[in-house]
Amino acid sequence: MATVKQKKILQILATTYQGLGTALTHSNNFELLVAVILSAQCTDERVNIITKRLFPKYSTPAIWLEQLTEAKLMELIHDCGLFRSKAKNLLATCAILVEKHQGQVPNKFEELVLLPGVGRKTANVMLSQAFGVPAIAVDTHVFRTSRRLGLAKSDDVMAVEQELQKTIPKKNWSAAHHWLIWHGRKLCKARKPLCQLCPLQSLCTSDDKTTA
Structure with missing residues (x-):
């Protein structure tokens, strides 16, 4: 159950990144x-450049x-972090999707995490x-921003993810995932967060808070 302060934070995030x-x-x-x-260890912008040459x-x-072939795919995604392991x-x-799922992406968590390269976040x-x-995927932005804002406390x-599930109404899990990601990209950056521009400045008590 969210506190009054957490509810205010979530409301502002919803309004800002709706x-x-x-x-x-x-x-x-x-x-x-x-x-x-x-996208693991690679920006979305870079991924979009890579997939633009792949998907057509x-x-x-x-x-x-x-x-x-694996070599050809590595060549096509060479500008992406961890491109060798990602190609493999x-x-x-793809082989599992064709052999076990008729070429379709499965819609169950247990089946998704069996796919090579798919962990809990991707699933x-x-x-x-x-x-x-409804799901909350905890990537680096969600992990950082949720802890800075006091929506979660754990280092794990x-x-x-479990804390956020308790704090955020289930109907908003998927949307809140994006609110926290966009907040992390636009304002609550890993280095030099733009606290002076943040609509949550008065509610945030993070040790990383900047006033410059």
């Missing part, structure tokens, strides 16, 4: 899955398996964005 969703360009669930896997030619898991995982994921993003299932990602 309607903002994922910044990853995609046109179907498979493309979203690929983009989210690529390689649009389904079957096409990936038919036309892409993406092709392995929650897929459930939320692709299938409309899983525990932060």
